[in-house]
Each structure stands twice: as C-alpha cells, then as structure tokens.
Amino acid sequence: MTVLILIVLGILLSPFNGFAQDDTGKRIYNQWCAQCHGYEGDGEGYAKEFTFPKPRDFSLGTFKFRTTPSGDPPTDEDIIRSIRNGNPGTSMPAWKRFSDEEVKALVEYIKEFAPDVFEFEPEPIKIENAPPATEEIIKKGKELFRVAKCVECHGQHGRGNGKKAWRDDFKDDWGYRIDPANYTYPWELRNGSSLKDIYRTITTGLSGTPMTSYQDSLSDEERWALAHFIKSLQVERRLGISLRLKKVESIPESTDDPQWESLDWLDLPMAGQIIFEPRHFTPTITNVRVRGLYTEDKVAIMLEWVDKKPNKGDDGMPPDGIRLQFPSKIPDGSERPYFYMGDRRHPVNLWVWNAADNLGKEYIAKGPDTVYSQQKQDVKAVGVYDDGLYRVIFVRSINTGDSEDIVFETGRFIPFAVTVYDGRLQEQGNKGVISAWYYIMLEPSTPLRVFVLPPAVSLMVFFAGFLLHKRLSRKADA
Amino acid sequence: MRRLLILIIVSVMLTPLPGFAKRVRYKVVEVSNGGHITGVVKAAKKVPDPVLPIEIKPKEDPKETELEKKACGDKQQALMYLIGFNMGVKNVLVIVENVKEGKAPPKKDLVIDNIKCRFEPLVGIAYVKSKYVIKNSDPIFHNTSLAKVLKNKRRTVYNLALPRQGQVIKKPVRATGLHEVKCDAHYWMRAYIFASRHPYVAITDDKGSFEIKDLPPGKYKVRFWHEGFQDVVKEIEVKPGSTTNVSVTLTKTRKPSVLSRVGL
Structure with a gap:
C-alpha cells in the first residue's frame, strides 16, 4: 500500500503532470x-518614464505590429519577430x-496577460507577389497617397507633418500622444522600413493608433503601389565622422538653392541631453543633416532636420531652434573641449x-552654466x-x-x-537634443600645377620611351 | 476502497487544465416560460441638446476642402439629449447583466453607416456571431475605429479605412461589451455599440420606452447606459410568464468625451 502511495506521489511530482508547469516564460x-x-x-x-514610445502594455491586448487583419490577435511569429528584431x-x-524554445515560452507567457484576445485563431495575411519598382507604379502610388488620404496625416512628402494630425486628442489606446510616422527616415519606422x-x-494598420487598415x-x-x-x-x-567642405565662388543665399542639393552631406544621429538637469529622455528629433x-x-x-509641427x-x-558649436581654437592635439558646451x-x-527671430546669434560658452x-x-x-523640414544656413567670416x-x-x-530644440516638447536650455563631436574640413583648393604637371611629366616619359624604342629598333635593324 | 479513492484523486489531478479554462459564458437554451421586462426611461429635467461646432481644416486641394465642407457642414446637432414631451429619453441602452443562459441571439448584422459626417445609428446593438457592416455613404474619406471601452482606456477592435464612397466592409462581432466608434479624420463623429452574446439588450425609443422578452425566470441586474447620463443599475426579479416593469429616472448628467473634442 505504501508503495502504491509513493508511486502515485512520484507521478504527481513528475514533469508529465499538468500541474508542474514549466515556468521558463515567466x-x-x-x-x-x-x-x-x-x-x-x-x-x-x-523604465516607463525614460522612454518614448512607452513600453507596451500587454494587459490591454492591443498589438500594433501584426501580419493579421484588423481585429485579429497577432500570430506567435509576430510577437517573436518583435522580440528577435x-x-x-x-x-x-x-x-x-534566448533559445527558440525560450522565446516560445516567453510568447506564451505574454499572451496570458490578455487571454481573451488570444481566444481567436489569427489568420495571417499573405505577403507575396511584390511587383518591382517602376516609375509607373510609383506614380500610381503617389496618386493613391492622395486618394487614400495618407497625405492628411503624413504630409505631402511623408514627413509626418500632415495638417490633420495636430489635434490634442490624437492619442493611442494607452492614452499617450501619438505622431504620424515620418516615412522619409527609415530608422524611425517601428514596424520596419x-x-x-x-x-x-498599410494592409493591417497599427491597432491602437489612428493608422487604419x-x-x-x-x-x-x-x-503595393502605395x-x-x-x-x-x-x-x-x-x-560618418567628417564632412569635407568645397570652395566655391559665392555662397547660395536661399535654402532652396540647387547648389545645396549638389553637395555631399553628413547625417548626425541625435539623442536627448541627459547629463545636466533638466535631463531629456524622450526627444523626437533623431537626425540633423549637415x-x-x-x-x-x-x-x-x-x-x-524634420520637425513635424513648427513652433515660433x-x-x-x-x-x-538649433545651435552649432565649434571650439574657440582648433585643438592641436586630440584633446577637445567637453562635447556639450x-x-x-x-x-x-x-x-x-531660433524660429522666433530668425537670425544668427553668437555666444561663448565655458560649460552649460557659463554662457x-x-x-x-x-x-x-x-x-x-x-x-515638415527645417533648413537653416549659418554664415560667418573665415x-x-x-x-x-x-x-x-x-x-x-x-x-x-549640434544641439536642436523642438518647442512642442518644451525643449529649451539644457533640455535639448544633442550630437557628439564631428568634424568639418575645408578642402584646400587644388593649385593649378596639380592639373598641369602630372600630365606633362607622363607625356615626357612617353616621348622618352618612344625615342628610346625607335633608336633601339634602328640599332637592331642595323 | 482506499485504492479506489487514490485512483480517483490521481485521475482528477491528471485531467488537463484546459478543461477547466474553457468556461461557457452563455448557454443557449429553450425558453418556454420566460418573463418580460418593460419600462420607460425618463430624465429628471430637460437638458438642452448641444450643437457641435465643426472645423474643416483647409486641404492642399481647395476642391477637396469644398467637398468636405459640403458633406459635413459647419455645425451638427449632437442628438445627445433627445428628451420627449413625457420626459422619456431616447437612445438609452438597457442591458440585462449576468445572464448565464437564454435564447439564442438573433442573426442580425449591424450596419454602421458613415453618412453626412455622422455615424448612423448613434447607438446600436451587435450580436456575437453576426457581423458589423461598415459603410461609407459620403463622397469623402472616413475611417471607422471601433474600440471596446475599458476603465480609462479603450482597446481597438477594428480600425478600417473607407476612402471611397459606397465602400462596404464586413467584420465579425467578437468582443463583447460597450464599444465606442470614432473616425480619426472627423473628430466630432461618434457612435456607441453594445456587443452581446445574448438577446437581452434594448435601446429606448423616442418615448423612452423599451421591452425585453423571454428571459428565463430569475434575478438579474439591469444597467441603463446613456452617453450623457450617469449609469443606473437596477436589481430585478423576472417571474415566469409575467412582465416586470422597470422604470428609471436619470438625474445626473455626465460629459461625454465628444464634447471635449469639439471644445465644449
């Protein structure tokens, strides 16, 4: 009898038992x-206070990034994609x-936060037969961009600055402010670019946001055309780390002068200033092009840079506003001023x-408190x-x-x-969006002799060789 | 005997959990001796029906701005407080709660039409296993965002684009409870849908009266929901073959979010 009880207990405690659940996911x-x-x-x-967008609340059961139609829960693969990528x-x-098994266990655990949403079997959409990019299909897509009213939120050039978007009640399911995406910056596209x-x-929409299916x-x-x-x-x-500046005859005065377009550029990734108070963890400007x-x-x-809503x-x-910073003297060694102020x-x-007075001002700073x-x-x-796009030209004497x-x-x-400010987020002073140090180099103009001497030398070498060849072959003939 | 007992215990414990998890939320049964509920919902005092101001922002193409203005106008009667001569309130949702079993819900799709920059109907009932039929009768873009109302939050169920006039999209009714419908392109648009597993839900007519039939006898809670009044809940008992009268008077108003959205 005792043996029997022991066996039963053994079975109960064994991993085959449904009650001894695997807690890997948790x-x-x-x-x-x-x-x-x-x-x-x-x-x-x-980390909620220090992030934007905010961490996803799984208990609500709204999932933005899916391969399933509006109304369906995400597939396991959708959640795995967000975790893995x-x-x-x-x-x-x-x-x-994590191993594949661990990720699967994690997905099961996440789904338990909103079990009623996952009662339905999702039916993923088919993503196939992508047509190649042609001028024609892009043109068709541009027309649809207007017809489907993408333009109203995302703006003419897709910078997320559509006029309709700027209502205070544009919030997501979780009650947070939400901006239309800027398509022009692929690194900002949360659902992939x-x-x-x-x-x-476009097909599934982003549930919980105004982005519709x-x-x-x-x-x-x-x-596909869209x-x-x-x-x-x-x-x-x-x-990169540096940008070469070319010498020209005169400086184009307007920001839309085609000469600017012909120049090389450098993109600076931007981040909130979090060293001095007030620290800024949730900026939205991600890039400044120089x-x-x-x-x-x-x-x-x-x-x-792109700013979805201008503030004057x-x-x-x-x-x-924006601020450009240089050391007072070009450093001789590798020691540069502190990168911020x-x-x-x-x-x-x-x-x-800044956008209020639209003129340039000059300051000296010896740290953020001494300006x-x-x-x-x-x-x-x-x-x-x-x-949606700011362009600011600074000009100064050499x-x-x-x-x-x-x-x-x-x-x-x-x-x-560079430090940049978005007034909409109350950015000013130390609450700004900053870059690291980068470099410009004024390309030394090439002296005329660079273009004249090398060809002249190679011509002379050619003729010398030619003459030598002639003389040698004449000798051989003789 | 003892061995048998242990075996029983073991087999119970080894039964897989999902058997318990799959609980039945509503059981369809034959109701032969059901009772009925009727009543009138009244307002304690007249409440003026607000007029919603409408702002159409200029579009890139002035023709589209015109089209939009023609379709939407510059103001809209809210049709929120529809209170009749007898003080009866129209469009109150009357919901019998905690119903465990009863008749099958009707097979009836709910049409939600985007027409003249409004949702039609303003208040509707949808039944699980039937469909939402979402239409755009306007010559302009609408999107229909249907979300379940939770405490302080909403959970998007469907968010569907309807860029073209005459477009119709059908979607199954799955989530139950109160839903709010919005159009992200037109901030003043709103509708309220109650999605139900059972047929015991009604909307008051323009005299404020309603009728719910064939409830299995028993004790129930009845909730009276209106966008502009605080909820009222009544506990009632339904007796076989007889009609229970439940009339309420709505006293406390509340400010629905649409009024904040239009700046009232």
Whole structure:
C-alpha cells in the first residue's frame, strides 16, 4: 500500500503532470522584460518614464505590429519577430540571447496577460507577389497617397507633418500622444522600413493608433503601389565622422538653392541631453543633416532636420531652434573641449538660431552654466520651414579677427557639434537634443600645377620611351 | 476502497487544465416560460441638446476642402439629449447583466453607416456571431475605429479605412461589451455599440420606452447606459410568464468625451 502511495506521489511530482508547469516564460519575462513592461504586463515598469514610445502594455491586448487583419490577435511569429528584431526607433532592442524554445515560452507567457484576445485563431495575411519598382507604379502610388488620404496625416512628402494630425486628442489606446510616422527616415519606422514592412503596415494598420487598415478598401495591387511610393520617399542616411567642405565662388543665399542639393552631406544621429538637469529622455528629433561650403573669406553651414509641427514661440511654447558649436581654437592635439558646451579651460563658440527671430546669434560658452553673448556679432543665419523640414544656413567670416572666435583654417579637421530644440516638447536650455563631436574640413583648393604637371611629366616619359624604342629598333635593324 | 479513492484523486489531478479554462459564458437554451421586462426611461429635467461646432481644416486641394465642407457642414446637432414631451429619453441602452443562459441571439448584422459626417445609428446593438457592416455613404474619406471601452482606456477592435464612397466592409462581432466608434479624420463623429452574446439588450425609443422578452425566470441586474447620463443599475426579479416593469429616472448628467473634442 505504501508503495502504491509513493508511486502515485512520484507521478504527481513528475514533469508529465499538468500541474508542474514549466515556468521558463515567466522566469525570462521577470528577468529581462518586466523592468520596462511591468511585472503584471501592464507597461508600468521602472523604465516607463525614460522612454518614448512607452513600453507596451500587454494587459490591454492591443498589438500594433501584426501580419493579421484588423481585429485579429497577432500570430506567435509576430510577437517573436518583435522580440528577435526589436523595434527601430524605440527602446525595444533585438533579443538574440534566448533559445527558440525560450522565446516560445516567453510568447506564451505574454499572451496570458490578455487571454481573451488570444481566444481567436489569427489568420495571417499573405505577403507575396511584390511587383518591382517602376516609375509607373510609383506614380500610381503617389496618386493613391492622395486618394487614400495618407497625405492628411503624413504630409505631402511623408514627413509626418500632415495638417490633420495636430489635434490634442490624437492619442493611442494607452492614452499617450501619438505622431504620424515620418516615412522619409527609415530608422524611425517601428514596424520596419522594407517594402514588405510598409505593405504590411498599410494592409493591417497599427491597432491602437489612428493608422487604419486598408486591407478591405484598397486592392492588393494598389497597396503595393502605395508601398512603392512610400518607400521612394526614404532618404539615404550618410553616417560618418567628417564632412569635407568645397570652395566655391559665392555662397547660395536661399535654402532652396540647387547648389545645396549638389553637395555631399553628413547625417548626425541625435539623442536627448541627459547629463545636466533638466535631463531629456524622450526627444523626437533623431537626425540633423549637415552640408557646407566656403569661399575666399566666408564659411557656410546648412543644417536640415524634420520637425513635424513648427513652433515660433507664440503659442505658449518655446520656439524651435538649433545651435552649432565649434571650439574657440582648433585643438592641436586630440584633446577637445567637453562635447556639450565646452569647459572652463576650453571655451566653445555657439552659433544660435531660433524660429522666433530668425537670425544668427553668437555666444561663448565655458560649460552649460557659463554662457555669454559676444560684443561683436559676426554670425548671420536664416531659416525656412517647408513641409515638415527645417533648413537653416549659418554664415560667418573665415577669420573674424576676434581672439575668442575660431579661425577656419583650410586642410584641418575642425570639431563641431549640434544641439536642436523642438518647442512642442518644451525643449529649451539644457533640455535639448544633442550630437557628439564631428568634424568639418575645408578642402584646400587644388593649385593649378596639380592639373598641369602630372600630365606633362607622363607625356615626357612617353616621348622618352618612344625615342628610346625607335633608336633601339634602328640599332637592331642595323 | 482506499485504492479506489487514490485512483480517483490521481485521475482528477491528471485531467488537463484546459478543461477547466474553457468556461461557457452563455448557454443557449429553450425558453418556454420566460418573463418580460418593460419600462420607460425618463430624465429628471430637460437638458438642452448641444450643437457641435465643426472645423474643416483647409486641404492642399481647395476642391477637396469644398467637398468636405459640403458633406459635413459647419455645425451638427449632437442628438445627445433627445428628451420627449413625457420626459422619456431616447437612445438609452438597457442591458440585462449576468445572464448565464437564454435564447439564442438573433442573426442580425449591424450596419454602421458613415453618412453626412455622422455615424448612423448613434447607438446600436451587435450580436456575437453576426457581423458589423461598415459603410461609407459620403463622397469623402472616413475611417471607422471601433474600440471596446475599458476603465480609462479603450482597446481597438477594428480600425478600417473607407476612402471611397459606397465602400462596404464586413467584420465579425467578437468582443463583447460597450464599444465606442470614432473616425480619426472627423473628430466630432461618434457612435456607441453594445456587443452581446445574448438577446437581452434594448435601446429606448423616442418615448423612452423599451421591452425585453423571454428571459428565463430569475434575478438579474439591469444597467441603463446613456452617453450623457450617469449609469443606473437596477436589481430585478423576472417571474415566469409575467412582465416586470422597470422604470428609471436619470438625474445626473455626465460629459461625454465628444464634447471635449469639439471644445465644449
């Protein structure tokens, strides 16, 4: 009898028993996910205050990124994709450390936070027969962009600045402010930026947001055309550490001068300033594009960035603005001023522009607490906001003669950094979006002899060889 | 005996869990001796029906702005407080709660039409296993975002684009409970849908009266829901073959979110 009881107990405690549940999913979730997504799956983790977009609240049961029609829960593969690849432009990283079995267990655990949503079997859409990109299909997509009213939220150029979008009640299911996506910056597209990703987003919509599903209202062919057009709006991001400035005859005065388009550029990834108070964890500007050129006596830098809603400082919010920073002197060694506003021993020049007064101002900074305006103002700036895009040109003399001002020597790597402000997010002062140090170099103009000497030398060598050959062959003949 | 007992215990414990998890929320049964509920919902005092101001932002193409203005106008009667001569309130949802079993819900699709920049109907009942039929009768873009109303939050069920006039989209009714319908392109548009597993839900007519038939006898809670009044819940008993009268007077108003959206 005792033996029997022991056997029964043994069976009960064995892993075959339904009650001895595997807790892998929960264990991983609590160790790696709960800090942001909350132990109850409600998005109330420690990191909530420091992230934008906010960590997903699984308990609500709304899932944005799916391959399933509006109304269906995501498939397991959809959740796995978010875990494995992360979501660009958010704090969600790509998780590679878990085994496939562990990820599956994790998915099962996440689904338990909203069990009623997962009662229905999802039917994923088919993503197939992607047509090739042609001028014709992009043109068709552009027309559909208007017909399907994408333009009303995403704007003419897809920068997320559509006029309709700016209502205070544009919120997601979780009650947070939501902006239309900027298609031109692929690195910001949370649901992916490939043609198929865009097609998927148009088809299924992003549940919980105003991004609606076009699965039933546009044909498959139309959705591919639209995806092609949207894909064609993406800009090429050129990352690097330095930008060469070419010498020209004169500086183009307007921001839409075609000369600017012909120049090379450098894209600076931007981040919130979190070293000094007030710290800024939730900025939305992600990129500033830099172009530049110089003449005999002047240097010009054009900065370009997307801001979905312009603020001129007259609506109770600070104006949008941008600041360009150079060291007061080109550093001789590798030691540069502190990258944010310089330091006591290494002052920096600040060139400042804002949308309220639209002119350039010059300051010297020796750290964020020591900033003073310069007596002699040498910087000129002009900015234009057009369809979601700011373009600001700063112009200054190569050498102002002022001992505190940087001299732009040709052929040297000159550090620069940028701070940008979006008034809509109450950005001003230390609450800004900053870059690291990068470099510009004023390309030394090529002297004329570079073009004349080498060809002349090679011609002479050719003739010398020719003569030698002739003489030798004559000798051989003789 | 003891061995048998142990075996029984073991077999019970080894039964897989899902057997318990799959609970039946509503059981369809034959109701032969059911009771009925009728009543009138009245307002304690007249409440003026607000007029919603409408702002059409200019579009890139002025022709489209015109089209939009023609379809939507510049203001809209809210049709929120429809209170008759007898003080009866129209469009109150009367919902019998905690119904475990009863008649099968009707096979009846709910048409939600986008017409003249409104949802028609303003208040509707949808039945699980039937469909939502979402239509656009306007010559402009609408999107229909249907979300379940939760405490302080909403859970999107469907968000469907209807860019073209005459477009019709059918979707199954799955989630139950109160749903709010919005159009992200027109911030003043709203509708309220109650999705139900059972047929014991009604909407009051323009005299404020309603009727719910063939409920299995028993004790129930009846909830009276209206966008502009606080909920009222009544506990009632339904007796076989007889009619229970449940009349209520709505006293406390509330401010629905649409009024904040239009700036009232």
